[in-house]
Amino acid sequence: MTLDQIDSALLRLLQVDANQTAEQLGAKLGLSPSQAGRRRQRLEAAGLISGYGARVDPDAVGLGVQAMIQVHMAAHAPDAAQSFAALVARRDEIVGAWVMTGDADYLLRIYCHDLPALNRLVQEVLLPHSSVARVQSQIVMAQLKADGPLPL
Incomplete structure (x- = not known):
């Protein structure tokens, strides 16, 4: 699908606030609400918009530790990769x-309540996996830039 300038602008607006109404989007884009709504529906149907969600403040819900974990595999067979992917999919903190x-x-990007929870994830979940050779974790001290919109 080819995006024109209005489609790109619409995607930028939705990445910042997906709760905007067709009226609000139309006003910002110089379109009628129905035109803005149809463009949004077309982008959704084409798969350019994969979903909508709320950004929750991790600290406010007690997830005080964010970490990045590098996983080094001992085995690279397809079944090992599938098994590890299934493990990752089952764990909410990943x-x-x-x-x-x-x-x-x-x-892996991880959110945990505290350091003992992170340690349990590494020691009791990741390292015991049969294909994992080693892990290296880095605790995030501060996030300088929040996850942002794609540069359209």
């Missing part, structure tokens, strides 16, 4: 997971 190039095979 909020992001990426397959990486370079030294580590995976990068």
